[in-house]
Amino acid sequence: MGSDNFEWHWYSRLGMAWSVYGQNIQGTSLNLLGFGIGxxxxxxxxxxxxxxAHVVKGATPEDFYVKSEMTFAIWNQYGGPFMQPSSNGGQSITVQFNQAYIEAGNFLTPGLSVWGGARFFREQYAPIGDYFYLDDLSGQGGGLKYENLNLAILGYRAFGATLPAYNLDTNADGAVDVERFRTIFAGNYKFEFGGEAKHHVKVHGEAHVLQAAKRGEGIAVPENGKADFGGVIGAKLHLGLGQGNWSDTSVRFGTGIANGAAGGAKTYQTWGLPNDEGTYAGSFAIEAVEHVGFRIGDVAALEGLATFHYTKAAYEAEGAAAPLGPEKQMDFSVQANAAIFAHKNFHPVIEASFQGRKDGEADLGTAVKVSVVPTLVPTGELSTGARPHFKLIYTAAFYNDAAREQALSPYLQRTGAGSNVGHYIGARTDWYF
Known part of the structure; x- marks a missing residue:
């Protein structure tokens, strides 16, 4: 929406939920990873x-242009609805920038664009898992794009519970001493082939740099303030299978401080503890994703998602003094979603998944999850992307004893570990334009 020089877009989802056990479960995931995967x-x-805002707008797509973009994220940080008084008089509503950047396109030569600021730096997305994978480095910095080549330099700092393991050094008494800033050099290139079939292979790489901590004379630097590094390499194969069918297969490998992958984490979300030398040398992580979509004429649309993450920390459990977490982590999920076009305005959805999670030497927790979602689509468009949606939701999750006893999902943490079965009853509308 908007005018020739201004656009307004909006994604939003709002709803309500009930639990058969009586607790408030608004926004409480039944998944073992705690968010959309599964x-x-x-x-x-x-x-x-x-x-x-189109600061300079050319007459054709090949003309020079300048645009600026701002995206806000708004949510209730304590769960529950947006509306007062549920939001504690609005005090629990959080607003932050997701994007705030400016871009100049067809700059110096056709096809070249440069940008600076805070921006979504990502492409691969699985909607049924609300999951960005392979190259999600959305952050602050700058970059350029020329045809199928995409390069960026991005900076990150840590916050909250991740500080000791990410980029903040501490004294023996735990007091903050030196905070450092991580720099990521990222790039990817897309090789297209197959003509009208529109296949491509995308290769992606990252180099993470954390400088050694240095302070002025007479001010001590902690022993774990050493320089540290990490690297990432990955690739995705996209196959256009015709008639609206496709397949995306992706694998990513990260090392050192770039070992973020556990539970779908970003590569810069370093996992585990450092080794005895105070670095993350020896740590690694693997992410593998298969995402497919099939269209059965005007009858149904099918989407599938399979994920696998394995992460190994830098330290060895036997040699670490009082380790604060597991030495390794593994999780997987297999998910299938079918949207049935029963009527142009009625698209019931059936979804099922099988999930597993294993933290260190703990037993493997598993869950089988089934959702039935009658959906009204006022536009009458026979597409899973048609919006707005008005949904009724029922989800049942069946946990094994290990998942229940470890309370591996936010739902189990909220309702207690008294049952191996979880129930979610809800209603929601979502839209974007």
């Missing part, structure tokens, strides 16, 4: 408006 129907309220 099914996103329990997601909490969220709103994301975007404003785009």
């Amino acid at each position: 099914g996103r129907y329990e997601e909490g309220d969220y709103s994301e408006p975007t404003f785009v």
Whole structure:
């Protein structure tokens, strides 16, 4: 929406939920990983408006242009609905920038664009898992794109519980001493082939750099303030199978401080503890994703998602003094979603998934999850992307004893570990334009 020089886009989802056990489960996931992988129907309220200003707009797509873009993220940080008084008089509503950047396109030569600021730096997305994979480095910095080549330099700092393991050094008494800033050099290139079939292979790489901590004379630097590094390499194969069918197969390998992958983490979300030398040398992580989509004429649309993550920390459990976490982590999920076009305005959805998670030497926790989602689509468009949606949601999750006893999902943490079966009953509308 908008005018020739201004656009307004908006994604939002708002709803309500009930539990058969009586607790408030608004925005409480039944998944073992705590967010969308395995099914996103329990997601909490969220709103994301975007404003785009065309500072210079060419007459054709090949002309020079300058645009600025701002995207806001709005949510209730304590769960529950947006509306007062549920949001504690609005005090629990959080608003932050997701994007705030400016871009110049067809700059110096056709096809070249440069940008600076805070931006979504990502492409691969699985909607049924609300999951960005392979190259999600959305952050602050700058970059350039020329045809199928995409390069960026991005900076990150840590916050909250990740500080000791990420980029903040501490004294023996735990007091903050030196904070450092991580720099990521990222790039990817897309090789297209197959003509009208529109296949491509995308290769992606990252180099993570954390400088050694240095302070002025007479101010001590902690022993774990050493320089550290990490690297990532990955690739995705996209196959256009015709008639709206496709397949995306992706594998990513990260080392050192770039070992973020556990539970679908970003590569810069370093996992585990450092080794005895105070670095993350020896750690690694693997991410593998298969994402497919099939269209059965005007009858149904099918989407599948399989994920696998394995992460190895830098330290050895036997040699570490009082380790604060597991030495390794593994999780997987297999998910299938079918949207049935029963009527142009009625698209019931059936979804099922099987999930597993294993933290260190703990027993493997598993869950089988099934959702039935009658959906009204006022536009009458026979597409899973048609919006708005008005949904009724019922989800059942069946946990094994290990998942229940370890309370591996936010739902189990909220309702207690008294049952191996979870129930979610909800209603939600979502839209974007």
